[in-house]
Amino acid sequence: MLTRIDHIGIACFDLDRTVEFYRATYGFEVFHSEVNEEQGVREAMLKINDTGDGGASYLQLLEPTREDSTVAKWLAKNGEGVHHIAFGTADVDADAADIRGKGVRVLYDEPRTGSMGSRITFLHPKDCGGVLTELVTSAGGEH
């Protein structure tokens, strides 16, 4: 069961400049940063609020690390902006299987590693009203 908005993924050309925009404009601070080689992104997570399921909601700022990454291709086509949204669940495997069974394309056969050791998968935006949609279970799996 999806129990929170886990994050909003925002694609940018310059991560440092974008982090500084969110800090200077709104006071949002970097909670965590990492490079995800598999996804081809360098990212910063800005924690915005706690959520009722024991998790939290973040902004995830994404800068591509290579030209053949999906985020680089998306930026070349769309320019900077909201790249995807993510819902949190205690069981990404069960929700992905359930949603696949309803005819929505799930992009990975098995969940992969996302931010902060989470397990993630994506749903095809053409099956989701144009919204690239991620499902996330936090590291530890409790939410």
Added chain:
Amino acid sequence: MLTRIDHIGIACFDLDRTVEFYRATYGFEVFHSEVNEEQGVREAMLKINDTGDGGASYLQLLEPTREDSTVAKWLAKNGEGVHHIAFGTADVDADAADIRGKGVRVLYDEPRTGSMGSRITFLHPKDCGGVLTELVTSAGGEH
């Protein structure tokens, strides 16, 4: 101070069909629906989670009610997808003034009426890394 992700605004051509997608796929139910004549939209709010500041996070599904609305024009250009993101604050007037003072264009001189009697304003996406960004104070003003 911005204390939560208040909602993600998603533009669609057919609100009823999109509401049904979110219900059937994820189990999200309509918390509130209304027509905002000023904005030129028919909308459904799906509550996803409570937030640590006493508010909540929603998906806001938006269908234009007239061809000259900003959402209709956006859909004609972009197709369906994420239209804007919104942060919640207890004092939209103070935050809008503060952010305007930092050189970010605020689209309204004074906040207008948003979903569920809230008071809202928008920031220019070209000043916000391509992200149309809304600021919201809930009806009652406590968050």
